[in-house]
Amino acid sequence: MVRFYGTELPSRLMLGTAQYPSPSVLAEAFRRSGAGIATVSVRREAAGGEGGAFWALVRELGVRLLPNTAGCHSAREAVTTARMARELFGTDWIKLEVIGHADTLQPDPWGLVEAARELCDDGFKVFPYTTEDLVLADRLLGAGCEVLMPWGAPIGTGLGLANRYGLRSLRAQFPGVPMVVDAGLGRPSQAAEAMEMGYDAVLLNTAVARADDPAAMAEGFARAVEAGRLGFEAGAMEPRDMAAPSTPLIGKAFLA
């Protein structure tokens, strides 16, 4: 079981709700993923808009909701968005995004820490979307965050773990902090690798929603996450350069 802010969750897979071909495919993908958390957003609404129908759909999923502040480029904008999300979704959990770079959607470290501090002081349980930067991680923990969500690669790229050294280093520096690899995963094997590194969970969206068969991909990721976690808990052997026979030499028949 994984715990975030004192809440135990049944799965180490967290899934986004955007970009699915239809609401029924979204629902089937969630069912087969076993995900315990769904990310959602808030967007401008006109009279008679689609917000009501989507709200009904996500409530039927029966999973915990993690609203985001996607698209926010300043701390002030992110804080206001978080407060609107808290009221709409009835949760003080927030995936905090403060974007600093348009092409890579890299977080703005200064704005992220500023918004995290204000939201933590206001009673939010903040899940900051961050990089693998150790100093930034330390500042976010100091601001009151109890979970970190470093990127695997830029959002929507499917590149996997772009900076393995950085992610290993972050995991090693803060062994007691629950951490989620968020964004950039494209294939189940990449999720398994993140879990083998000791990350507590992964969060993804595009890789499932844009697959030819989203529900099958959701199950593929679920199995990969479980396999990777077992691999971590079991303690993997150290790699070596030279071969070492696995079959005993002693007792081998002497045949010239």
Place this chain on the structure above:
Amino acid sequence: MRIMVNGTAREIAADTLAEALVALGQGEETVATALNEEFVPATARARTPIAPGDRIEIVAPRQGG
């Protein structure tokens, strides 16, 4: 009075944020609001006055990653 609603100029007759939502046909919908970039809780809308030129944001639950 002329105000901005979700980035679009609108002409409405309302004294409070709650009245503005009703005038816009969103008095009963699941929405959250901000007035001039500050969040206004649903419970505070009826006592939040609006003035010409104000900027109102109205948001609803949506898909997200």
